[in-house]
Amino acid sequence: xxxxxxxxxxxxxxxxxxxxxxxxxxxxxxxxxxxxxxxxxxxxxxxxxxxxxxxxxxxxxxxxxxxxxxxxxxxxxxxxxxxxxxxxxxxxxxxxxxxxxxxxxxxxxxxxxxxxxxxxxxxxxxxxxxxxxxxxxxxxxxxxxxxxxxxxxxxxxxxxxxxxxxxxxxxxxxxxxxxxxxxxxxxxxxxxxxxxxxxxxxxxxxxxxxxxxxxxxxxxxxxxxxxxxxxxxxxxxxxxxxxxxxxxxxxxxxxxxxxxxxxxxxxxxxxxxxxxxxxxxxxxxxxxxxxxxxxxxxxxxxxxxxxxxxxxxxxxxxxxxxxxxxxxxxxxxxxxxxxxxxxxxxxxxxxxxxxxxxxxxxxxxxxxxxxxxxxxxxxxxxxxxxxxxxxxxxxxxxxxxxxxxxxxxxxxxxxxxxxxxxxxxxxxxxxxxxxxxxxxxxxxxxxxxxxxxxxxxxxxxxxxxxxxxxxxxxxxxxxxxxxxxxxxxxxxxxxxxxxxxxxxxxxxxxxxxxxxxxxxxxxxxxxxxxxxxxxxxxxxxxxxxxxxxxxxxxxxxxxxxxxxxxxxxxxxxxxxxxxxxxxxxxxxxxxxxxxxxxxxxxxxxxxxxxxx
Amino acid sequence: xxxxxxxxxxxxxxxxxxxxxxxxxxxxxxxxxxxxxxxxxxxxxxxxxxxxxxxxxxxxxxxxxxxxxxxxxxxxxxxxxxxxxxxxxxxxxxxxxxxxxxxxxxxxxxxxxxxxxxxxxxxxxxxxxxxxxxxxxxxxxxxxxxxxxxxxxxxxxxxxxxxxxxxxxxxxxxxxxxxxxxxxxxxxxxxxxxxxxxxxxxxxxxxxxxxxxxxxxxxxxxxxxxxxxxxxxxxxxxxxxxxxxxxxxxxxxxxxxxxxxxxxxxxxxxxxxxxxxxxxxx
Ligand code: HEM
Ligand SMILES: [Cu+2]
Ligand SMILES: [Cu+2]
Numbered sequence: 039x040x041x042x043x044x045x046x047x048x049x050x051x052x053x054x055x056x057x058x059x060x061x062x063x064x065x066x067x068x069x070x071x072x073x074x075x076x077x078x079x080x081x082x083x084x085x086x087x088x089x090x091x092x093x094x095x096x097x098x099x100x101x102x103x104x105x106x107x108x109x110x111x112x113x114x115x116x117x118x119x120x121x122x123x124x125x126x127x128x129x130x131x132x133x134x135x136x137x138x139x140x141x142x143x144x145x146x147x148x149x150x151x152x153x154x155x156x157x158x159x160x161x162x163x164x165x166x167x168x169x170x171x172x173x174x175x176x177x178x179x180x181x182x183x184x185x186x187x188x189x190x191x192x193x194x195x196x197x198x199x200x201x202x203x204x205x206x207x208x209x210x211x212x213x214x215x216x217x218x219x220x221x222x223x224x225x226x227x228x229x230x231x232x233x234x235x236x237x238x239x240x241x242x243x244x245x246x247x248x249x250x251x252x253x254x255x256x257x258x259x260x261x262x263x264x265x266x267x268x269x270x271x272x273x274x275x276x277x278x279x280x281x282x283x284x285x286x287x288x289x290x291x292x293x294x295x296x297x298x299x300x301x302x303x304x305x306x307x308x309x310x311x312x313x314x315x316x317x318x319x320x321x322x323x324x325x326x327x328x329x330x331x332x333x334x335x336x337x338x339x340x341x342x343x344x345x346x347x348x349x350x351x352x353x354x355x356x357x358x359x360x361x362x363x364x365x366x367x368x369x370x371x372x373x374x375x376x377x378x379x380x381x382x383x384x385x386x387x388x389x390x391x392x393x394x395x396x397x398x399x400x401x402x403x404x405x406x407x408x409x410x411x412x413x414x415x416x417x418x419x420x421x422x423x424x425x426x427x428x429x430x431x432x433x434x435x436x437x438x439x440x441x442x443x444x445x446x447x448x449x450x451x452x453x454x455x456x457x458x459x460x461x462x463x464x465x466x467x468x469x470x471x472x473x474x475x476x477x478x479x480x481x482x483x484x485x486x487x488x489x490x491x492x493x494x495x496x497x498x499x500x501x502x503x504x505x506x507x508x509x510x511x512x513x514x515x516x517x518x519x520x521x522x523x524x525x526x527x528x529x530x531x532x533x534x535x536x537x538x539x540x541x542x543x544x545x546x547x548x549x550x551x552x553x554x555x556x557x558x559x560x561x562x563x564x565x566x567x568x569x570x571x572x573x574x575x576x577x578x579x580x581x582x583x584x585x586x587x588x589x590x591x592x593x594x595x596x597x598x599x600x601x602x603x604x605x606x607x608x609x610x611x612x613x614x615x616x617x618x619x620x621x622x623x624x625x626x627x628x629x630x631x632x633x634x635x636x637x638x639x640x641x642x643x644x645x646x647x648x649x650x
Numbered sequence: 651x652x653x654x655x656x657x658x659x660x661x662x663x664x665x666x667x668x669x670x671x672x673x674x675x676x677x678x679x680x681x682x683x684x685x686x687x688x689x690x691x692x693x694x695x696x697x698x699x700x701x702x703x704x705x706x707x708x709x710x711x712x713x714x715x716x717x718x719x720x721x722x723x724x725x726x727x728x729x730x731x732x733x734x735x736x737x738x739x740x741x742x743x744x745x746x747x748x749x750x751x752x753x754x755x756x757x758x759x760x761x762x763x764x765x766x767x768x769x770x771x772x773x774x775x776x777x778x779x780x781x782x783x784x785x786x787x788x789x790x791x792x793x794x795x796x797x798x799x800x801x802x803x804x805x806x807x808x809x810x811x812x813x814x815x816x817x818x819x820x821x822x823x824x825x826x827x828x829x830x831x832x833x834x835x836x837x838x839x840x841x842x843x844x845x846x847x848x849x850x851x852x853x854x855x856x857x858x859x860x861x862x863x864x865x866x867x868x869x870x871x872x873x874x875x876x877x878x879x880x881x882x883x884x885x886x887x888x889x890x891x892x893x894x895x896x897x898x899x900x901x902x903x904x905x906x907x908x909x910x911x912x913x914x915x916x917x918x919x920x921x922x923x924x925x926x927x928x929x930x931x932x
Pocket of ligand 1: 475
């Protein structure tokens with residue numbers, strides 16, 4: 039068996055070396071690329087409409103399925119946020135009951151973090167871009183990949199079904215802290231919370247199938263010559279995020295299972311002796327803090343599961359649209375990996391005032407602020423990439439610039455909260471709400487938009503409408519900055535988060551309430567702008583201007599497929615051979631301002647490239 | 651033209667943010683405890699991070715305009731600059747240390763309770779507050795959830811003699827004496843809560859099954875609102891109480907009006923069930 043396989047490899051490798059490394063009879067020496075280590079992937083070919091578009095095993099379709107499902111769910115999260123904002127600004131109108139308010143923040147938070155952003159970055163962009171950028175025909179395990187999507191859809195449906203069960207969805211807050219999550223003072227503490235926990239378990243199972251695929255594909259199916267250090271940073275971001283997710287989600291999974299047992303079978307993993315509604319409950323001896331540790335051991339890396347793909351994507355957008363190599367590529371890779379590793383040692387910064395032993399504060403404050411260093415380096419490298427570039431202010435570039443502003447802002451307020459002493463007055467106030475929305479809500483969403491404007495032609499063959507796009511950009515960017523920047527100051531005043539109504543209290547001035555009205559109006563305007571974006575997507579997909587091939591003149595492989603949009607198997611008969619990194623822009627001596635990854639050195643003899 | 655406009659908008663964002671910071675009416679309430687150090691750490695952090703924010707944004711705005719697309723411009727080709735990266739790294743590390751070190755000093759004070767602090771127990775339940783102070787023996791009696799009943803709403807252990815003279819305050823109002831350090835022992839009867847007075851700055855969750863704590867010294871008299879700062883169910887937003895910081899004389903007056911556990915037991919035996927076990931806010 040193994041003998042036969044080895045022979046196959048040899049035979050294959052021979053033919054490829056002959057065909058690939060000596061293009062048009064030029065020098066074999068400088069164009070040498072090691073042979074493939076494994077045979078070309080045998081693809082599944084669909085024969086019916088159902089297997090092509092619905093039960094698709096093609097990563098590109100699966101990516102789009104993921105993206106549409108995630109964005110659809112995200113829109114529900116957005117609508118919930120309008121209701122919450124209306125309630126906060128106009129408590130007199132009686133728009134929501136307190137229980138509905140708490141159910142909405144919970145569903146909004148969970149939807150945005152898990153079912154929108156995690157699913158979109160990893161499931162959506164991961165599936166779409168990994169095989170294409172690595173130069174692979176598809177994911178390593180296409181069937182598993184398909185199952186991953188259907189598991190995700192099932193998780194979404196279970197989550198949404200909780201709106202229709204008696205008692206409604208859980209109102210425990212997205213952190214689902216016990217004992218409150220499963221006792222009767224919290225809305226949805228019977229059916230709602232169980233559905234939430236089951237949905238999360240299904241999500242984790244589905245994600246694991248997808249996640250293994252992303253990692254193995256990136257490690258095993260790269261094109262000839264595509265060394266790890268030639269991968270676009272988008273791949274590095276998604277890769278590291280996936281590793282984090284595979285290590286972090288199990289903590290969430292066991293937490294969910296244990297809480298389900300506490301709820302349904304009456305075990306006491308997280309439940310101490312307590313009273314609820316005047317009754318002593320039968321629980322005894324469990325620890326609510328144990329859940330918090332499990333939750334945040336997942337929850338903190340989760341922040342980076344969203345942030346790292348965003349970091350990667352934004353690096354590529356900046357480089358392509360500033361026509362300049364990303365500054366300090368190797369440092370960027372190490373920063374991504376370093377941030378990923380460190381992110382497992384900071385989780386308890388969410389628990390400074392949780393009642394855990396206060397001595398942990400020293401350790402976790404130190405590790406948290408250490409993460410600030412590689413993160414800051416990434417920011418420097420983005421702006422240094424702009425320096426002496428040739429900046430096209432295209433829509434993806436505009437979103438990238440806006441990302442930097444919001445990310446720097448949100449990252450710096452993170453230093454406030456990470457510095458344990460400063461966290462004491464600010465934790466659980468609107469400062470926290472403002473901080474995490476800026477850094478893991480707005481900033482990644484801006485990356486999502488930038489990425490969609492950038493890769494839309496790859497998916498549809500058409501450009502998104504520029505004029506509508508600009509309106510969408512300015513309203514979204516300036517609007518969301520106007521929502522969240524002032525909100526920090528409500529936190530300084532001391533307004534606690536998760537408050538259905540703030541009231542006119544002695545500690546606040548009435549003007550704090552007026553600020554709420556302003557924020558709500560801004561939120562509604564930003565929300566409305568997203569309808570414009572949806573319109574743009576639908577309109578441009580049908581009637582948009584036709585895109586030329588490789589419209590942004592990028593170097594990475596996804597733009598170098600024989601057809602655009604790429605067909606089944608991505609790269610036609612021959613897989614691409616890679617000779618350089620994805621960032622050879624404006625190389626001195628080259629006649630064009632970009633050198634795609636597949637151009638062999640012999641074709642650009644006079645370009646003074648640095649070896650990658 | 652467009653790059654110029656974009657660059658200006660980015661500069662405007664910086665100016666607006668700084669202006670908002672200095673001139674908007676929203677800022678913290680004057681501190682009423684010894685934790686002014688927390689405010690100082692915030693201010694220090696503001697200076698360091700503010701400089702970084704302004705520098706990054708202005709640098710970006712400059713690049714947008716200065717390196718705007720021109721047909722015959724060639725971007726620089728320079729994959730790395732080891733020296734620059736090194737300098738930026740240590741500079742950042744320095745900035746981090748400048749913020750962290752004073753922060754940890756204040757934190758150390760926060761978790762080190764002075765010997766002479768008065769123990770005051772804060773009991774949280776869905777959705778309200780009550781308090782317990784030690785009697786003459788300066789010791790709080792032991793409690794357990796299972797002892798809670800109509801006659802013994804705080805769940806004191808009847809066998810513990812130290813509990814007899816404990817002073818029970820079964821209302822949302824607590825009085826503290828100015829300039830006297832107190833250690834707040836935080837206990838919850840049901841779910842997580844957090845005893846938070848914005849003017850005191852301090853915070854700590856109350857966790858059922860544990861007794862958590864923090865300490866403070868009130869430094870000015872007044873009447874402050876207690877807010878619950880850890881989500882605890884539908885009544886969370888309405889779970890409020892009051893703290894009065896008094897001069898010694900008024901404080902002692904108030905203290906004298908409170909009843910001890912022993913007295914309460916006796917009273918409850920007489921008109922049984924006059925006290926509700928757990929109050930619900932309607
Ligand atoms: C402009 C769009 C958005 C608006 C107007 C908005 C508004 C809100 C509001 C009003 C709350 C409740 C605050 C409270 O009472 O404590 C909230 C909570 C939250 N939001 Fe958003 N949000 C938006 C987008 C996002 C995005 C993109 C994310 C993704 C990370 C996100 C994640 C969260 C989370 C995790 C919570 C906390 C939920 C909880 O306290 O359990 N939001 N948001
Ligand atoms: Cu964290
Ligand atoms: Cu509460």
